[in-house]
Amino acid sequence: MSSVKKSAIRVLIIDDSATMRGLMAHALQKDPGIEVVGYAGDAYGAREAIKTLNPDVVTLDIEMPRMDGLTFLEKLMRLRPLPVVVVTSKTESAEEIEVSALKLGAAHCLFKPAGAAGASLFDALPGKIREAVQQGAEEAPSDRDSSVGSEINPKKRIFLGASTGGVDALVSVLRSFPRNCPPTMIVQHMPKKFIPLFAQRLNTLCAPTVQIARGGTKIEPGRILIAPAGEHMRLSRRDPDICILEDRPPVNGFRPSVDVLFKSAAEVVGKHCVAALLTGMGRDGADGLLSIRMAGGVTLAQDEETSVVWGMPRVAYELGAVDRPLPLRKIAASLLDPCRTPALRDAS
CATH class of the missing domain: 3.40.50.180 (Methylesterase CheB, C-terminal domain)
Known part of the structure; x- marks a missing residue:
């Protein structure tokens, strides 16, 4: 990874698709205030990467081998809360996934574009990453002014x-x-x-x-x-x-x-x-x-x-x-x- 400011937001990308990992990294690396510190192809790799890399925020796929993303999200929020942006495929159960992910503590839920041709849809990802970090890992709402x-x-x-x-x-x-x-x-x-x-x-x-x-x-x-x-x-x-x-x-x-x-x-x-x-x-x-x-x-x-x-x-x-x-x-x-x-x- 190229050197960036120490204050950069450190992101771990969790997705079993190398293509999607690459597309998300490309979108995030356009923002000089964000650093992609690592990748994981499944929940078990993600667990070790989080321990080793200590990211500020993670992106999380839902459909992954060995352990699905929602199960991992529940464990993560219970054992080591982190800001999470769910990035998953658009399916018939998208609404159910979105509600479940938000209920478990995800800050945002984005749906993957259909192939590389839709990569521009990841342009919204850096903003979601920043919002997730600002919100924190599932903090109760502040008593706003x-x-x-x-x-x-x-x-x-x-x-x-x-x-x-x-x-x-x-x-x-x-x-x-x-x-x-x-x-x-x-x-x-x-x-x-x-x-x-x-x-x-x-x-x-x-x-x-x-x-x-x-x-x-x-x-x-x-x-x-x-x-x-x-x-x-x-x-x-x-x-x-x-x-x-x-x-x-x-x-x-x-x-x-x-x-x-x-x-x-x-x-x-x-x-x-x-x-x-x-x-x-x-x-x-x-x-x-x-x-x-x-x-x-x-x-x-x-x-x-x-x-x-x-x-x-x-x-x-x-x-x-x-x-x-x-x-x-x-x-x-x-x-x-x-x-x-x-x-x-x-x-x-």
């Missing part, structure tokens, strides 16, 4: 929609939210059995309270509501501080649907909406985001480079619901900043 609450316009609400790749994207966004964040409502397309695990995981990582919405749940500062599987979530027209759940037909093939939430927000909250459409396949949420923009709200969409699937945000951009897509790292601040407008400046 709740004094910003005095600067938050109490009328502001945040609305988020995501699908494929949204678990990791939402973790990245919500970890930056202060304990007394604006009321936040989320629709994430996800199989029913994973939603409780996801909500539980977010609660361990985020300063605000995260819970699965119920009909009649109060919408208030410091609370993040996730739509349950099989029910649409919207705001009450009679009381904008109340969450309503409805067993109506799917919209855009989904129940819950992002469009249902976003269109409800545009109708009930109007210009006080701050909404973002994150990574996901299809177009759910694009029309709703446009409705929020037409109502005077703030609208954001994740960009192609940082999305696992640039479907929903792309359609929103093409419809004119956003001026330009943003990289994931800028989404949290772009959601919170419009909510910090002094009350006297937006008293209407």
Whole structure:
């Protein structure tokens, strides 16, 4: 390895594919603040490499011989906690793997490109490595500065929609939210059995309270509501501080649907909406985001480079619901900043 600064982040790459190890190393070595200190082809080699090399962070494949990555991750977090970025193949069970990895303590979960032609998708890896080190090895959420609450316009609400790749994207966004964040409502397309695990995981990582919405749940500062599987979530027209759940037909093939939430927000909250459409396949949420923009709200969409699937945000951009897509790292601040407008400046 070439000499680098002592302060460089030391990375161990764990993957049974020499090709993938090479692609990841190439992407990481473009960052002068990151040093790839070693490689391991399976969990047993990784165990010895961690003892010998003492890395700051590891990348971890899930499908490996002799011991799968999730089993190794559980042992690692129990015996020698380290920041971990899971980098694995996209399969039918990707959502299950993503939720399980995050629940076990991984900082992020990325999906491998299909062969060398997709190597540019690893461009996001250095940023994920840096975020993982900053987060630390599964530390409890800090009591983030709740004094910003005095600067938050109490009328502001945040609305988020995501699908494929949204678990990791939402973790990245919500970890930056202060304990007394604006009321936040989320629709994430996800199989029913994973939603409780996801909500539980977010609660361990985020300063605000995260819970699965119920009909009649109060919408208030410091609370993040996730739509349950099989029910649409919207705001009450009679009381904008109340969450309503409805067993109506799917919209855009989904129940819950992002469009249902976003269109409800545009109708009930109007210009006080701050909404973002994150990574996901299809177009759910694009029309709703446009409705929020037409109502005077703030609208954001994740960009192609940082999305696992640039479907929903792309359609929103093409419809004119956003001026330009943003990289994931800028989404949290772009959601919170419009909510910090002094009350006297937006008293209407």
